[in-house]
Amino acid sequence: QKEVEQDPGPLSVPEGAIVSLNCTYSNSAFQYFMWYRQYSRKGPELLMYTYSSGNKEDGRFTAQVDKSSKYISLFIRDSQPSDSATYLCAMKGARAGGTSYGKLTFGQGTILTVHP
Amino acid sequence: SAVISQKPSRDICQRGTSLTIQCQVDSQVTMMFWYRQQPGQSLTLIATANQGSEATYESGFVIDKFPISRPNLTFSTLTVSNMSPEDSSIYLCSVEDFLAGDYNEQFFGPGTRLTVL
Helix, strand or coil: CCCEEECCCCEEEECCCCEEEEEEECCCCCCEEEEEEECCCCCCEEEEEEECCEEEEECCEEEEEECCCCEEEEEECCCCHHHCEEEEEEEEEECCCCCEEEEEEECCCEEEEEEC | CCCEEEECCEEEECCCCCEEEEEEECCCCCEEEEEEECCCCCEEEEEEEECCCCCEECCCCCCCCCCEEEEECCEEEEEECCCCHHHCEEEEEEEEEECCCCCEEEEECCCEEEEEC
């Protein structure tokens, strides 16, 4: 079993739709939960990160973490064609004081296409 | 945020040859990482390269196949040795930047797309 599982899709939605992307994980040591966006022929770029459980909002993007279920989500509201990309979840641990620590463990990535 | 460049951006190589990929960062960083991203797959960490010490390799990756150099705080190279078609992949350089607060963000280069015939 992989440490992080992510539905690879592909996912195709019309412009304006709400998109839900999800990952599950097995390692309870993960404390930091990240979402990266990767455009074709580019490196991944960080969209958002969340520490421990809870929600975080940034514009049209909302990240949710449910540590009890080992489940994280990224919601994209009012999706745009420019959101078409591969979305990767990633996770890492934390030191006793809360500072992020250890290597990033990635999900497989979900390919999203938003069509006009 | 750190800006990372990689050379070459892509290459097509013959079986049995070696390719060295360069990674340049616009600021001094302690930790640099090399990842592989195979088609339809996630990013897999090959090794961590800290300046002044030997690279640390992840399970399944060995120094003879993927030698790494880290001569200073802004530069690193990854060599893919004795290549086979199974080495066809995107190779990504990454650095960790210490931000204010508790989270150390990782930035990624654009990647080197390698095809082995």
